[in-house]
Amino acid sequence: MKGRMLVLDEIAGRKAAALLVDGRLEELAIDPVGDVAIPGAIYRAVADRPVKGQGGIFVKLPGGSGFLRQISGVAPGQRLLVQVTGPAEEGKAVPVTARLLFKSRFAIVTPDAPGLNISRKIKDEERREELAALAEVGMKGADEALGLILRSSCLEAEDEAIAEDIAAMRGLAEAVLADVTGGPELLVDGMSAHDLAYRDWMEPAVDDVDANAGSFDRHGVGEMLEALAGPRVVLEGGASFLVEPTRALVAVDVNTGPDTSPAAALKANIATARDLPRQFRLRGLGGQVVVDFAPMPKRDRHILDQVLKAAFKGDGEANLAGWTTLGLYEMTRKRDRLPLSELLP
Numbered sequence: 001m002k003g004r005m006l007v008l009d010e011i012a013g014r015k016a017a018a019l020l021v022d023g024r025l026e027e028l029a030i031d032p033v034g035d036v037a038i039p040g041a042i043y044r045a046v047a048d049r050p051v052k053g054q055g056g057i058f059v060k061l062p063g064g065s066g067f068l069r070q071i072s073g074v075a076p077g078q079r080l081l082v083q084v085t086g087p088a089e090e091g092k093a094v095p096v097t098a099r100l101l102f103k104s105r106f107a108i109v110t111p112d113a114p115g116l117n118i119s120r121k122i123k124d125e126e127r128r129e130e131l132a133a134l135a136e137v138g139m140k141g142a143d144e145a146l147g148l149i150l151r152s153s154c155l156e157a158e159d160e161a162i163a164e165d166i167a168a169m170r171g172l173a174e175a176v177l178a179d180v181t182g183g184p185e186l187l188v189d190g191m192s193a194h195d196l197a198y199r200d201w202m203e204p205a206v207d208d209v210d211a212n213a214g215s216f217d218r219h220g221v222g223e224m225l226e227a228l229a230g231p232r233v234v235l236e237g238g239a240s241f242l243v244e245p246t247r248a249l250v251a252v253d254v255n256t257g258p259d260t261s262p263a264a265a266l267k268a269n270i271a272t273a274r275d276l277p278r279q280f281r282l283r284g285l286g287g288q289v290v291v292d293f294a295p296m297p298k299r300d301r302h303i304l305d306q307v308l309k310a311a312f313k314g315d316g317e318a319n320l321a322g323w324t325t326l327g328l329y330e331m332t333r334k335r336d337r338l339p340l341s342e343l344l345p
Contacts, residue, residue, distance in 0.1 A: 003207035017197035029193035038190025138166030286335035
């Protein structure tokens with residue numbers, strides 16, 4: 001199918017969402033098993049003990065602990081509000097931040113970051129003026145420390161829907177910011193897979209939505225998940241690459257298949273580089289990444305550098321470190337979701 005298709009279903013009784021673009025899986029979200037701190041959740045926490053040498057402090061959460069890197073002005077025993085920024089690695093504290101964001105489909109309310117801002121992706125000056133007026137009305141009388149960002153999805157949205165989102169996020173922010181008394185407690189839960197899809201995947205607008213039971217099987221999402229469960233990714237011409245996470249890093253190995261010519265190696269390497277951000281996103285992988293590209297002349301590395309830079313341009317949490325003396329390529333990527341291996345039955 002051509003176009004953008006949002007598919008909503010369940011896996012083992014848990015909500016799941018997939019975004020297909022021209023029939024290819026581009027985004028995936030599955031609710032986790034059990035009581036897990038979901039990115040975006042907001043907690044009232046109690047500062048515990050600083051960690052020397054790491055520039056952070058542990059904070060007490062209900063049923064566990066978090067790790068906060070911004071420790072300026074934070075003292076042990078202090079009550080504070082924190083937001084989960086990513087999944088916790090096994091045996092480690094949940095990563096949290098004190099910089100809260102109250103985010104909806106159209107609006108983001110930003111405590112301690114005042115100002116009314118509109119996404120730079122919206123170029124139409126007339127529309128920007130209309131949105132500025134909506135923002136001013138929606139935040140009138142709010143605490144001066146509260147800021148607002150109107151997202152790019154506001155371009156084609158109804159003014160009433162935008163105003164409702166502004167009011168909802170402002171109200172939620174004001175209620176949470178006033179609730180700092182007491183012990184560790186969950187104040188705002190993380191979003192379900194379905195809610196996340198409606199919030200973050202609707203720009204550009206989808207062409208169709210299938211939210212009926214069995215939708216994953218109808219659109220082949222189940223088969224796509226089976227492919228993601230294995231390490232091998234098939235490319236054209238018999239080439240492939242393997243994505244294999246270990247405790248220390250994610251290893252990627254590129255194979256050209258039967259054609260071992262320099263041209264085939266470059267082609268396979270370029271195809272791998274273009275697909276890596278999608279593979280990491282769908283598989284929920286991050287941390288240190290080492291790529292063993294197919295052998296090619298050093299003079300062609302600059303081509304691959306440009307392809308990688310373009311591919312990861314939209315992945316703001318990636319750092320492309322470059323080539324090692326052994327000819328491997330290193331990068332890091334923030335862990336922003338649970339590994340797919342922990343979400344599938």
